[in-house]
Amino acid sequence: MFTIGLNADLLAAVAGMVISLVCSYVPGIAPRWAGLDGAWKRFCMALALIFVSAIIVALSCAGVLQGVECSQKGVWAVLSALFSALVVNQSVYAITARSDKIPVRVIGEVS
Numbered sequence: 001m002f003t004i005g006l007n008a009d010l011l012a013a014v015a016g017m018v019i020s021l022v023c024s025y026v027p028g029i030a031p032r033w034a035g036l037d038g039a040w041k042r043f044c045m046a047l048a049l050i051f052v053s054a055i056i057v058a059l060s061c062a063g064v065l066q067g068v069e070c071s072q073k074g075v076w077a078v079l080s081a082l083f084s085a086l087v088v089n090q091s092v093y094a095i096t097a098r099s100d101k102i103p104v105r106v107i108g109e110v111s
Helices: 008-025 029-035 038-061 072-095
Strands: none
Touching: 008 029, 008 038, 008 072, 038 072
């Protein structure tokens, strides 16, 4: 059994990792992600955070993970971490500089 310490940092890191891996390894996703409007990217990141939170609760209740109590108290702890992760994630996205001058390279594209 694996033990985890659940917090907003972990949720944000796992959700970011999921999006990064999907954009890197699922054919055709990277150019679509690059072409998305900022609002859609924020929405996808929020969905990833919610998905990761649900998976953590499900695995904890199934006995695969330890660290999150499978009770109402545990669910509230996950929701609290999720809320914090959402606030931090969306805030960082809003204040970070983005540039349209960064070229998007498609796998297999010859420059």
